[in-house]
Amino acid sequence: MTRNNMLTNRPREHLKLSEALSLARAPEGAPPASRSVWLVCGFTPLHLVTYLQAHGRRRFGEPVHVLTGVFGDLPGNLERAAAEPANATAVVLEWPDLDPRLGLRHAAGWTTAVSTDIEAEVRKQLDRLRSLLDHVAQRSPVALCGPTLPLPPIGHTGLAQDSPFELRLRAAVQSFLADAAEIRGVRLLSAEHLAAESLAAQRLDVRMTLATGFPYTLAHGDVLAALLIELLFPCSPKKALITDLDDTLWHGILGEIGVQRIAWDLENHAQHHGLYQQFLAALASRGVLLGIASKNEPDLVREALARRDLLVTASSLFPIEVNWGPKSASVARILKAWNIGPADVVFVDDSPMETAEVSAAFPEMTCLTFPRRDPDKLIDLLCQLRGLFGRQEILEEDRLRTASLRASEHFEVERKSTSEEDFLAQLGAVITVEFAKKPSDPRPLELVNKTNQFNLNGRRFTEGEWMAHLANPDSFVAVVSYEDKFGPLGRIAVITGLNGADAPRVVSWVMSCRAFSRRIEHHTLDRVFAALGASRLDFDYRPTERNWPLREFFSRFFEPLPSEGALCLTKAAFEERFPQLPHAIKEIFDGHERSSTPGVLLEGVP
Amino acid sequence: MDTNEVRLQECFSKVFPEIGPEAIRNSSIDTIPAWDSVASVTLLMLVQEEFGVVPDMDRFEEFTSFRGLLDYIRETSPNA
Numbered sequence: 309m310t311r312n313n314m315l316t317n318r319p320r321e322h323l324k325l326s327e328a329l330s331l332a333r334a335p336e337g338a339p340p341a342s343r344s345v346w347l348v349c350g351f352t353p354l355h356l357v358t359y360l361q362a363h364g365r366r367r368f369g370e371p372v373h374v375l376t377g378v379f380g381d382l383p384g385n386l387e388r389a390a391a392e393p394a395n396a397t398a399v400v401l402e403w404p405d406l407d408p409r410l411g412l413r414h415a416a417g418w419t420t421a422v423s424t425d426i427e428a429e430v431r432k433q434l435d436r437l438r439s440l441l442d443h444v445a446q447r448s449p450v451a452l453c454g455p456t457l458p459l460p461p462i463g464h465t466g467l468a469q470d471s472p473f474e475l476r477l478r479a480a481v482q483s484f485l486a487d488a489a490e491i492r493g494v495r496l497l498s499a500e501h502l503a504a505e506s507l508a509a510q511r512l513d514v515r516m517t518l519a520t521g522f523p524y525t526l527a528h529g530d531v532l533a534a535l536l537i538e539l540l541f542p543c544s545p546k547k548a549l550i551t552d553l554d555d556t557l558w559h560g561i562l563g564e565i566g567v568q569r570i571a572w573d574l575e576n577h578a579q580h581h582g583l584y585q586q587f588l589a590a591l592a593s594r595g596v597l598l599g600i601a602s603k604n605e606p607d608l609v610r611e612a613l614a615r616r617d618l619l620v621t622a623s624s625l626f627p628i629e630v631n632w633g634p635k636s637a638s639v640a641r642i643l644k645a646w647n648i649g650p651a652d653v654v655f656v657d658d659s660p661m662e663t664a665e666v667s668a669a670f671p672e673m674t675c676l677t678f679p680r681r682d683p684d685k686l687i688d689l690l691c692q693l694r695g696l697f698g699r700q701e702i703l704e705e706d707r708l709r710t711a712s713l714r715a716s717e718h719f720e721v722e723r724k725s726t727s728e729e730d731f732l733a734q735l736g737a738v739i740t741v742e743f744a745k746k747p748s749d750p751r752p753l754e755l756v757n758k759t760n761q762f763n764l765n766g767r768r769f770t771e772g773e774w775m776a777h778l779a780n781p782d783s784f785v786a787v788v789s790y791e792d793k794f795g796p797l798g799r800i801a802v803i804t805g806l807n808g809a810d811a812p813r814v815v816s817w818v819m820s821c822r823a824f825s826r827r828i829e830h831h832t833l834d835r836v837f838a839a840l841g842a843s844r845l846d847f848d849y850r851p852t853e854r855n856w857p858l859r860e861f862f863s864r865f866f867e868p869l870p871s872e873g874a875l876c877l878t879k880a881a882f883e884e885r886f887p888q889l890p891h892a893i894k895e896i897f898d899g900h901e902r903s904s905t906p907g908v909l910l911e912g913v914p
Numbered sequence: 915m916d917t918n919e920v921r922l923q924e925c926f927s928k929v930f931p932e933i934g935p936e937a938i939r940n941s942s943i944d945t946i947p948a949w950d951s952v953a954s955v956t957l958l959m960l961v962q963e964e965f966g967v968v969p970d971m972d973r974f975e976e977f978t979s980f981r982g983l984l985d986y987i988r989e990t991s992p993n994a
Contacts, residue, residue, distance in 0.1 A: 324963055325956070325959050325963055326925070326964070329929070329956070329960075515971075519955075519971055520951075522955070
């Protein structure tokens with residue numbers, strides 16, 4: 309059986325149990341699984357464990373260790389998961405967890421007389437689960453799945469009619485799920501997405517429920533496990549989209565029909581282009597970069613993008629590459645302007661030939677064809693884009709991104725027109741270094757996990773690993789923000805490590821590429837030395853394919869730069885090569901601000 | 915050894931990877947310590963998946979040895 313996977317738009321092949329068992333088993337001699345998942349449920353977990361291990365193996369290349377609790381005690385299992393947290397927690401709730409009378413393994417009565425009592429019990433149990441979830445989510449990320457199986461035939465109405473009792477039960481659960489979705493760290497499995505991949509009528513295995521306490525068909529267990537792994541260990545969202553114009557952003561060929569006749573509305577049978585524009589506008593509002601690659605006349609495009617009825621604002625489109633050269637060359641220039649890699653970008657064009665040409669030049673880029681002649685397929689495309697760009701939260705930095713990229717053009721022009729020292733001196737730059745460990749703040753982990761170039765070692769953390777790192781009393785975290793006359797960049801760097809007996813050890817240090825050429829990295833180390841009172845810092849350094857900016861910075865202090873391993877930098881050696889830095893510094897320690905005026909601060913800088 | 919026997923042996927190998935082919939063919943719930951209730955259920959699901967046969971739980975005693983399961987499959991499976 310196959311179901312459509314909305315993220316890849318390809319049918320998801322059902323993983324047979326025999327295949328899952330092979331995947332779930334670690335190869336002989338393999339080290340113990342480094343990732344663990346608590347499976348919190350009230351039923352016998354049986355094959356769901358195997359499928360979680362198998363999909364974990366597919367995601368990471370190694371099986372995931374799955375912890376399970378006690379049959380029939382979902383609340384108790386939540387307490388166990390909180391007491392001994394794993395890297396992630398999957399909570400799978402079914403009706404019998406809320407009242408055993410709603411399951412098939414109990415026969416304590418389905419008369420109308422007990423319905424009030426069942427309803428009260430369900431509400432009581434949901435209240436209890438709500439507070440337990442809160443507790444677990446403070447220790448590890450949680451994927452929560454509401455009841456996936458139907459209620460037993462308990463209502464007094466005919467099959468086609470919902471009874472008020474059933475509706476009240478479902479409403480209570482929906483209200484609980486909506487509340488739970490507000491808890492930081494808890495993410496709800498989409499019932500709609502699950503239904504697209506696992507038909508409701510094909511989920512329950514009554515024989516297995518009665519014989520073993522495992523309620524799912526293998527196909528349902530497979531889909532559920534795959535989605536839980538996706539929720540708990542999501543892929544990094546894409547950062548940017550490059551779109552074509554003719555017959556993609558709008559209907560019609562601009563050069564043939566002119567600016568006034570291109571369309572994206574119902575009256576002109578071009579609504580699917582309008583929906584696409586509307587979707588792009590929503591992406592832009594969440595900080596996704598939008599660029600244009602079009603074979604067209606630049607003047608005409610300028611005029612077309614100035615039309616006031618365009619649903620995506622022209623100011624959110626940057627850069628705009630309009631020429632008659634190959635699309636791949638335009639894409640290359642856009643990537644350079646953005647300074648991001650092709651793997652972080654989606655390319656959309658109505659011409660399969662153009663998508664193939666770009667895909668051949670950038671195999672890591674996701675290239676999608678716009679369905680200009682088939683509006684039915686538009687929703688598939690938009691769902692696919694939602695999957696690729698989906699993120700847990702929208703941060704202030706996301707909103708700043710496009711504006712700061714535009715400003716970077718002016719920044720570069722000015723930078724090249726004068727000496728570096730003079731240029732930095734007139735920026736009016738303020739660097740804020742905040743020392744605080746905030747598990748509720750997603751930005752530091754986001755930076756660590758998506759920064760490639762200025763990156764100490766390429767190390768990535770799962771959310772669970774990050775939470776455990778922050779909970780370590782020996783750990784320290786500094787988050788760096790930057791602002792100058794060109795505007796704020798937001799929080800653009802993170803340095804974190806562990807205080808050791810000999811010296812603090814930096815385990816991760818990253819800085820966004822938008823913040824290069826400002827000497828923020830010097831201030832960062834200076835403040836870390838000062839805040840930790842350290843005379844030496846050790847670094848878990850490892851060269852990667854892309855961390856040349858970090859290597860370039862380190863090469864000022866280490867000659868030659870070792871190929872890999874721990875680097876020790878003394879404060880004296882650092883200060884010896886510390887350049888003149890005309891920035892104002894603010895430091896924040898656990899929420900309390902204090903201005904810092906290192907000896908290098910120039911007069912007149914705020 | 916017919917194809918059913920080979921296919922069933924494959925099912926057993928998935929559940930008991932540490933047991934060799936010869937030992938599998940002579941195995942029963944008494945000879946494999948790891949053959950617990952979870953292994954039994956997994957084995958029966960694999961048989962269902964491989965042979966398209968839904969094991970009749972009233973005949974559970976027959977499913978406690980390789981030979982017993984093989985005989986049951988030969989008797990009932992549309993794919994055997």
